[in-house]
Amino acid sequence: PATTHYDFDVTVGKGAPDCFEKDVILVNGEYHKQIEVVQGNILEVTVYNNLPSTWPLVSEGISIHWHGFSMNGAEWYDGVGYLAQCPIQAGTNFTYRFQVNEQPGTYFWHGHAGNEKVDGFVGPLIVRPAGPEALTYDEEMVLFLSDNYHTSATALTFPLNRPFDAKKQTNETGGWDWVAVPQSITLNSHGFYGDCDLLAGTNTAIAPKCNVTTQWVPPGRSKFLPYSAVTNPGCKRENVTVEAGKTYRIRMINAGSLAYLSVCFADHNVTIVAADAYPTNPLTVPCVDINLGQRYDVLLKADRPVGNYWLSAVVVNATRTGSPAGYGVLRYAGANASMLPTDPIPQPESVAPWTFGTVSKITLPKEYLDPKTLPKGTILPFGQASLAPPNATKTLLVNLTQPLLPNGQLRWALNNVATFGTPTCAPTLDLLRRDPGLMARDANDTRLGKIPQDLAAKQMGNDFEVPMYLEDGSPAPAMPVAEKDFMLLIKGDVVDVIVQNLAANANGGDYRPGVGANRTAQEQHPFHMHGHHFWVLAYGLGHFDEATNSSSFNTVNPAFRDSFTIFKNGWTAIRFKADNPGVWILHCHTDWHLFMGQKMYFATSPELAQAPPADLPKCPATCMYNFGPFTPS
Numbered sequence: 021p022a023t024t025h026y027d028f029d030v031t032v033g034k035g036a037p038d039c040f041e042k043d044v045i046l047v048n049g050e051y052h053k054q055i056e057v058v059q060g061n062i063l064e065v066t067v068y069n070n071l072p073s074t075w076p077l078v079s080e081g082i083s084i085h086w087h088g089f090s091m092n093g094a095e096w097y098d099g100v101g102y103l104a105q106c107p108i109q110a111g112t113n114f115t116y117r118f119q120v121n122e123q124p125g126t127y128f129w130h131g132h133a134g135n136e137k138v139d140g141f142v143g144p145l146i147v148r149p150a151g152p153e154a155l156t157y158d159e160e161m162v163l164f165l166s167d168n169y170h171t172s173a174t175a176l177t178f179p180l181n182r183p184f185d186a187k188k189q190t191n192e193t194g195g196w197d198w199v200a201v202p203q204s205i206t207l208n209s210h211g212f213y214g215d216c217d218l219l220a221g222t223n224t225a226i227a228p229k230c231n232v233t234t235q236w237v238p239p240g241r242s243k244f245l246p247y248s249a250v251t252n253p254g255c256k257r258e259n260v261t262v263e264a265g266k267t268y269r270i271r272m273i274n275a276g277s278l279a280y281l282s283v284c285f286a287d288h289n290v291t292i293v294a295a296d297a298y299p300t301n302p303l304t305v306p307c308v309d310i311n312l313g314q315r316y317d318v319l320l321k322a323d324r325p326v327g328n329y330w331l332s333a334v335v336v337n338a339t340r341t342g343s344p345a346g347y348g349v350l351r352y353a354g355a356n357a358s359m360l361p362t363d364p365i366p367q368p369e370s371v372a373p374w375t376f377g378t379v380s381k382i383t384l385p386k387e388y389l390d391p392k393t394l395p396k397g398t399i400l401p402f403g404q405a406s407l408a409p410p411n412a413t414k415t416l417l418v419n420l421t422q423p424l425l426p427n428g429q430l431r432w433a434l435n436n437v438a439t440f441g442t443p444t445c446a447p448t449l450d451l452l453r454r455d456p457g458l459m460a461r462d463a464n465d466t467r468l469g470k471i472p473q474d475l476a477a478k479q480m481g482n483d484f485e486v487p488m489y490l491e492d493g494s495p496a497p498a499m500p501v502a503e504k505d506f507m508l509l510i511k512g513d514v515v516d517v518i519v520q521n522l523a524a525n526a527n528g529g530d531y532r533p534g535v536g537a538n539r540t541a542q543e544q545h546p547f548h549m550h551g552h553h554f555w556v557l558a559y560g561l562g563h564f565d566e567a568t569n570s571s572s573f574n575t576v577n578p579a580f581r582d583s584f585t586i587f588k589n590g591w592t593a594i595r596f597k598a599d600n601p602g603v604w605i606l607h608c609h610t611d612w613h614l615f616m617g618q619k620m621y622f623a624t625s626p627e628l629a630q631a632p633p634a635d636l637p638k639c640p641a642t643c644m645y646n647f648g649p650f651t652p653s
């Protein structure tokens with residue numbers, strides 16, 4: 021196969037994606053660099069970490085995750101810091117090199133060692149088919165969506181680590197503090213951070229959400245300042261230019277850290293034709309609700325009169341009132357380029373109510389379900405003849421919980437296991453590959469010295485299993501499976517995972533037993549799984565009940581995706597085939613929730629993993645092993 025090579029010279033520079041100048045991470049001087057590769061080619065990316073020693077996250081190092089790639093047979097290049105590799109430290113380089121056996125479609129790459137993605141280390145990644153394109157359209161474009169903070173990721177995560185105290189929940193008083201809403205939404209890396217103020221006057225429905233005086237900002241944090249064209253001459257609004265009569269494939273990517281977006285083109289419907297790279301039955305919608313980590317390929321037909329139309333990306337998260345929206349212009353060639361649209365700005369709340377109605381309607385086209393009609397180049401889970409879902413062999417019920425640790429830190433947890441950190445002496449995959457029994461041992465087994473039974477990083481001193489409480493204050497029962505943050509799978513297992521987002525989620529509310537009658541979930545969670553695409557069987561509200569709810573599973577033509585939303589006070593059921601030896605993370609793609617521990621791992625027959633590449637980055641720490649000579653990678 022041919023090799024597609026990129027050099028990534030990673031540095032820090034000044035950027036003003038939304039007109040506010042700040043330090044951003046750049047690749048070869050570019051912000052949000054886009055890359056492409058043809059299916060079947062070897063992708064080779066040499067990452068030179070040239071971050072300056074003054075960069076706040078310099079000691080964390082960097083890594084790259086190929087979001088949505090299954091990495092089958094390429095388990096060492098998945099890019100999660102300390103899971104498959106140690107981070108690439110400043111002044112060193114590392115080459116990712118693997119064959120791209122992935123479905124042609126829309127993906128993105130991003131840093132995954134710490135929070136470097138939030139500072140700009142992220143960009144589109146397109147996989148082109150080796151032969152002709154299956155979809156029909158005239159032109160294509162990327163719509164790379166992100167939220168943007170004016171503060172560095174380090175500064176934002178610092179208060180998330182402080183002890184939680186309901187009375188001191190502010191930055192000023194030194195307590196736990198939430199990151200608040202982003203300062204802007206960018207479209208193709210451009211936006212205006214004061215846009216809501218500029219537009220508030222023209223649209224009363226948007227005005228209350230964008231009002232600087234009613235904006236909730238934690239004490240000590242600055243409010244959104246109105247954009248000034250005088251002091252920010254270089255910044256611009258994104259214009260998406262089309263020619264009348266043509267059909268466009270728009271590759272939408274939500275690469276943000278908090279904002280669940282509803283994206284609308286005024287006066288134009290769009291048709292969803294792919295979700296997370298895999299094709300879907302065409303679904304025509306007025307607005308596309310796209311959560312963090314998700315991608316939609318949509319077709320837009322430029323069939324309206326030549327003119328300028330608003331393009332809006334409005335934040336729809338349940339609890340994020342006060343979020344600014346992002347605005348661009350859909351401009352027909354020949355329209356007056358100096359004019360803004362005169363039509364009203366699209367209103368997603370009234371046009372497309374935010375509900376799981378739309379996502380639950382996304383299904384697989386029937387040609388993908390039959391081996392005889394399967395389009396050439398379709399990537400299937402190993403051993404499958406088509407994309408028809410097999411029957412499950414294992415079920416895991418995951419409750420999203422939010423424990424308070426004995427040391428006062430607030431954490432997100434899955435089934436009450438707050439995972440915060442991993443061993444820093446070797447990639448977890450390397451440890452498990454040599455001794456999968458590591459995971460089976462009990463908590464008191466200290467034969468491995470500093471490595472705990474489930475590799476839950478007790479060596480870092482902040483990993484705990486904490487009982488949670490139900491609404492009435494009684495202790496939560498033990499969960500049915502996976503009391504640890506690792507689930508050991510055997511290659512070939514077919515696993516149903518049901519993620520439940522209910523009242524155990526206090527999310528900043530009162531978590532104490534018996535206190536806080538209204539402890540319902542306050543937010544949805546955009547989950548993503550590494551190493552696999554999975555079938556999305558069903559979304560539901562309320563408490564998942566196996567007897568009644570499993571009959572609602574779509575086991576005929578469910579969407580085949582790598583990202584899914586767990587709606588507020590609801591549940592989502594997915595099914596995946598554990599065909600990929602390695603250690604794979606399932607986590608919330610809200611960066612701040614991931615930081616707080618909202619993740620777990622699946623270890624699939626790790627003993628079948630390949631030996632690590634000799635040039636895998638060196639790990640910073642050392643530790644003791646008693647299962648034979650060990651050289652940390």
Ligand code: C2O
Pocket residue numbers: 085087130132313548550605607609
């Ligand atoms: Cu895009 Cu682990 O994430």
